[in-house]
Amino acid sequence: MATAIASHGSVETVIKAVQELSTNAACPPEKYILKDGIGGTDFPVLEVPVLDFSLLTSSSPEGEKEVEKLRLGFASCGYVQAVNHGIDDSFLDEVHGLTKEFFSLPMEEKMKCARPKDDIDGYGNDTVYSDKQTIDWNDRLYLNVKPESLRKLKVWPEKPTNFKKMLLEFTAKLEKINEILLRTMAKSLKVKDEECFLKQYGENPTVLSRFNLYPPCPRPDAVLAAKAHGDASAMTYLLQDKKVEGLQTLKDGQWYRVPIIPNALVVNVGDQIEIMTNGIFKSPIHRVVTNPHKERTTIAIFCTPDPTSEVQPAEGLIDEKRPKLFKSVVDYTGNYFKSFQTGKRPIDLLRI
């Protein structure tokens, strides 16, 4: 029987691929079920600003309007949806297609990419840190792409044939978008040094990709596809499934659905931008709900500073009215998973 292995510290568990559970189980095993359920059924749709990316670098009034939209989105809910971002629809269709093809391969083939024990890269599911942990209804393929020294090529898929090429092309395109956004974010906050966030990315920023499969789940009322979390990244780029919704975000104590705009990039601030902006841009708490009938696939790309780089609130965003809110930190991502599993938000540990 194909399985994905998860092990950490004293806990070692063998988890079956959710894809297999989904086809075989009428009821999910206990460890997937949240005792208090997911807190409702009818969640409102969040009004996420739709950003015309092509106008961001223009000094025209239309351009300025978009810059302001970006500021409002990131400061209010932590999200924008970018359209006209310059990545062709046909290429995004290929990204979706190859992702679906990978997850449709026979289990034996996918297991060639299985995540080794105590590693993040590879095909698998939730890492189990404790017996009490509720597990996510999700199979995923994690691949570090940048810097090259962090690539674990052993778990990069040989099939489908174009997968690796697509991954390199997709992440290179997103890196360019990320650079423009980081400059625009500084501009939107009227910081003198528009490179201030980019500089904190350091010499060797990291790019991590995560291909998600969320199979149908018979208990959408009590099983989450991804538990509530804030991203450890600086910035996250998500290509949502074009047909099946699932992403929800918390705003003022209420869960909202993040709507689908086919081929838009859902962009959210991660914890490290919340730190760099001294709390002005919010790293949203979000989660993914399950669907009883339909499978969902998404692709998330996390852009993060060099792990040796010091991340801290930018000088231009600290003053008497707004004192420094966070301590500086090195390798936030490296320490993130440990504190996340204790139930505390890692970013809260850095608050002054």
Ligand SMILES: O=C(O)CCC(=O)C(=O)O
């Ligand atoms: O798949 C989604 O909709 C969101 C995924 C996500 O939040 C993540 O991978 O961090």
Ligand SMILES: [Fe+2]
């Ligand atoms: Fe996330």
